[in-house]
Amino acid sequence: MKLIIEESYEELSQTTAQILLGHMHQDRRVNVSITAGNSPKRLYELLPPLTKNKKHLSNVHYYSFDEVPLKGEPLGMTAGLLREQYFTPAAIPESHIHLLEPEHYQSFDDEIANAGGLDVMLIGIGGDGHFCGNMPGSTQFDKLTYKVEMRPEYPWYDGLKAELGDKMPDAFFTMGAASLMKVKHLILIANGKHKASIIKKALTGPVDPMIPSSILKLHPNLTVILDQEAASEL
Amino acid sequence: MKLIIEESYEELSQTTAQILLGHMHQDRRVNVSITAGNSPKRLYELLPPLTKNKKHLSNVHYYSFDEVPLKGEPLGMTAGLLREQYFTPAAIPESHIHLLEPEHYQSFDDEIANAGGLDVMLIGIGGDGHFCGNMPGSTQFDKLTYKVEMRPEYPWYDGLKAELGDKMPDAFFTMGAASLMKVKHLILIANGKHKASIIKKALTGPVDPMIPSSILKLHPNLTVILDQEAASEL
């Protein structure tokens, strides 16, 4: 694990952009998987001017890594956010966007393998220690992409139900820890005081299914980028 | 995980030899880590005629992955077995043998990284589910190469004490699961009826520190080679 502690969220975002761009600027197909959410907000302001309509980046393909289908909505939660935050502002062509969808989740790892594997994946970490859709209580570490039933006994059920209301689906889908181990370069970003405690647990505590991101320490090429606040308990 | 079930121990050994030789015959430094013990016995009859004094294999370097120092003995247990089973019959030059030793275990992962990483590692599995020196009760999954104190409370202590007697050291040394995740191609071999039960648990059960090899399912490029007997409970 390479740990990078940046002075600020701005520098965290710039370093993350450099790493992603560094991977993209090669003369071969490059498969990138990126996260939506709050942590990469600034990143998605920095990147589009550097990637939009760049002919020399036509080798770059994008993959999502989880999906929460929403009842009554045309787009799943992840697809909607990725489009809003990055694909649309960066004008990524549809043929270069590969989304995890309920219909083909069982073949998603094969699809990626047949395209040469993921070169780089950017993920965040939840306050409860989740990564992608690997949540406390519903995570088995040896899974490739899998389906997670929405069960009231899971510790995250009530919170998600409150958030999604009538749009709550019966299941969601995520790449598992075994999928992520195959990513050639995994990048985890976290910023802010509210992430300090879980960062400490995930990066320095034992591997524990109730803190799913604790397994990421096993990744063969993991770069963790934090701002000072997120690193404050290390 | 790629699972290969061979008709017999002979075929298991031949396939293992092919894989190792396939890696070795490249025009770049190739770092190989190999196991001693019963499972590779036939392999070490097949390999030496194909590797001994072959000028075109001068690119191959060998690494051990664990060591049990023996009180009053010049060689550790692993070093002794590897020399007897393979390094001596294959006449591997000393400059191409890199052994994990107590004096430098803390820098062993760096030493390997600075040589380009391990291209391939061959391991076995113990009846108790151990791999390398990652034993039930003393294994933390997030370790690189580490030192294991001999504590009577560990479930394997009495058996090892009975085996080693006066030669029992105070500690032994092993590459950890995090070290193995960095190996580019990991090969696990097992043969015989007495391995059938642990193979089932390790390959199909949950990730569990009491069955250390259960973590290997997370490896990004794992090939498991079994004979019919070892596969009989799958």
Next chain:
Amino acid sequence: MKLIIEESYEELSQTTAQILLGHMHQDRRVNVSITAGNSPKRLYELLPPLTKNKKHLSNVHYYSFDEVPLKGEPLGMTAGLLREQYFTPAAIPESHIHLLEPEHYQSFDDEIANAGGLDVMLIGIGGDGHFCGNMPGSTQFDKLTYKVEMRPEYPWYDGLKAELGDKMPDAFFTMGAASLMKVKHLILIANGKHKASIIKKALTGPVDPMIPSSILKLHPNLTVILDQEAASEL
């Protein structure tokens, strides 16, 4: 360049089989490109029993690297030979056979790149120094897959015309030197006294478009396997 000189054609063929099998036995898609012709005849007796109907080799995909369409024939020359020598005896499923054909030669390198690139390619060498369809007089070293017009001024035209007669097409197709440089492991085999002179020129002489295989010395990971006779002038 790694140079392997084997005692005999039999050992040359066995070593070649080991290298190919070594690549195949990994837990990821493996893309293999193989040659037809005389040099691999024994190889194609050794391989099929080891690859036919092996479920654990379902990760292996095959690519051809050149094609001479034949007038009035349903199959091109390369496709016909590869099917006869290997694909049919080894019962390789059609979905794992990817042939270079006139209709899509311009996108063939992209197709390969989008499948993760070629892991290993096996080629032979012609008595005139050609490799794949890169012939003396019609070869430019900086080509990816390209079309070669049949022009009477080329030194090989008369010989090919005599061989193909009425089936002589107007053009043939081949991966170029730039395509081959992207192959992760390139294997060149040659056997017999009649190859000794061209092997010497190609491996020890200057890079020269009239001896197209002289460029192969630049490959980043080239293994050359010869029998004693083919190596006799080195």
Next chain:
Amino acid sequence: MKLIIEESYEELSQTTAQILLGHMHQDRRVNVSITAGNSPKRLYELLPPLTKNKKHLSNVHYYSFDEVPLKGEPLGMTAGLLREQYFTPAAIPESHIHLLEPEHYQSFDDEIANAGGLDVMLIGIGGDGHFCGNMPGSTQFDKLTYKVEMRPEYPWYDGLKAELGDKMPDAFFTMGAASLMKVKHLILIANGKHKASIIKKALTGPVDPMIPSSILKLHPNLTVILDQEAASEL
């Protein structure tokens, strides 16, 4: 070959910095070879603030790729320039600087191979088409690191003599085209109107020993970054 044409020298320099930083920010040893001279001047203003004293970049090692020893001088020309332009301002520790020197040029490729190979190399192009020390008239494409005698019949002799005067050595040293083919990602930068003509010849003309950089089109993973002026004849 991936061709990137940037609006300006500033953008060329920023993109180059991103690519280098992208490679560096991984959790494994990364070997970087960089050029001195005019083209990377701005790059070496951008990089040091981002790499100086960064503990998380302790995995990065630097290699030079050529050397002109200077009579009566303690440092060779390349060593002197690299130290002045980058190693000193970025405070790169001596243990991470690996310079090609006359005493060990014959083992330089092995030294690099034993450290895992070069991950990325940044080169420029001379007005005469040279790259590294591969000069018109003295270049053979199949060379690894080699020694070039200073012979008056070479087209570049008089110019170099005029430049170096009494410091002119008897020979200089350079990695050859075969060395560069092994670099995992090769980056060529050029800026300014005076590079436009040679860029056209090198990138679009035939492979020709009198324009040594014409061979670079064969590299399996080459990124060329130009400003508008250097690209103006393409």
